[in-house]
Amino acid sequence: MSHLDDLLTHLRFPSISTDPAHQADVRACADWLVEKCRSIGLTTELHPTPGHPVVIARSEAKPNRPTVLIYGHYDVQPVDPLELWDSPQFEPEIRNGRIFARGSTDNKGQHYAHLCGVADTLAEKGDLPVNVIFLLEGEEEIGSPHLEPFLRDHADELQCDVIAVSDTGMIGPGVPTLTYGLRGIACLEFKVSGPASDLHSGIYGGGVMNPATAVARLVASLHEDNGRIAIEGFYDTVRPLQEWEREQWARLPDGDLATRSETGVPAVFGEAGYSSLERRWARPTAEVNGIWGGYQGAGSKTVIPREACAKLSFRLVPDQDPQEVLRLARKHLERHCPPGVTLEIHEGHHGQWYVMDPLGPQGMAAQRALEQTFGKPSLLIREGGSIPIIRSFKDVLGTDTLMLGLALPDCQAHAPNENFPVANFEAGIQLNRYLLEELARLLPT
């Protein structure tokens, strides 16, 4: 069986973690991985959790060399809407050099490439240049609810010098990309209530505060006209972008153009004084994710709604604290709420930002491995999204993570026609081999 055939087998498991109907499929996928890891010579265990199991596979631990933990996830997103797929979601098809299947890019193709790299090195040399631990979980797509407790319970066995994850993106085909930062997140929801029931807007209009107007005013109060967030104290702990970051990112393909073409907006918009990439990767945000209230049906209905609501989320950067941001946001909303209505605020989930030094010894080793794999210097980027488990690795194990993305912008993760180029799978196998060699040169801690 070739590595590619094996990957196609991996992709045939409909390991949709969120759907109880697929629980046995998730388990079967984990069992298959366990067998695979054992067959290439790794000591492998399946660890049950209150949810889906964690696969831990390790090479023989030898003293005086670094230990590298490689993280991935074998669960996948649901597949609907089915009618938008050009081929079956769990019957992988290769077209134009791309493997089309749910999970191909996120994340089976990417972690399986690392497993193949280790398999090849072991087959050729009988040994690896470093100690390797694979940690493959089955709950990433549902927020990894049991992974942090698992890390705490197994912190001793999972001690390592560095972590490698391929679950992020490349700037473009063949462009080696090291992601060294992620934004954090903090969510809240608020409700503005006025009259005891919907009112006739003719009889009472003008005589009471309209809750929908109040919500609109609150939402509008979050930003200044120039895109800056108007919450007092919001920027107090924001670490400014460093000069080398601004220079690096200025050399990347035009972020304004990319933002426009990827989203279809007629013009980009954001905080004055920053480029599109800086706004999306390294500046904090306040976004309205939903706003509702009042009559939504056809025609007109002349009411003053008795309540209206909005959902907000904040993307956070170093050194903002999610709970402090929620406290400041609450204070801001309370201060700006107009008279004549009552405001109720419910705080939602939150997660910390993450940033590591891409110019330190581990970052430089990763950059060298990327350069050897793709034949050109790697680009250093951050991502605007959040991967909470990366921060948990830092907090629980004390270890930094190298995010070595293999996905392309059009790999359609989470969407119909998800795909992964065969070339990226093969590059991932090479990358693993160069990476372990480069990391072997670092002294163990």
Ligand SMILES: [Zn+2]
């Ligand atoms: Zn995903």
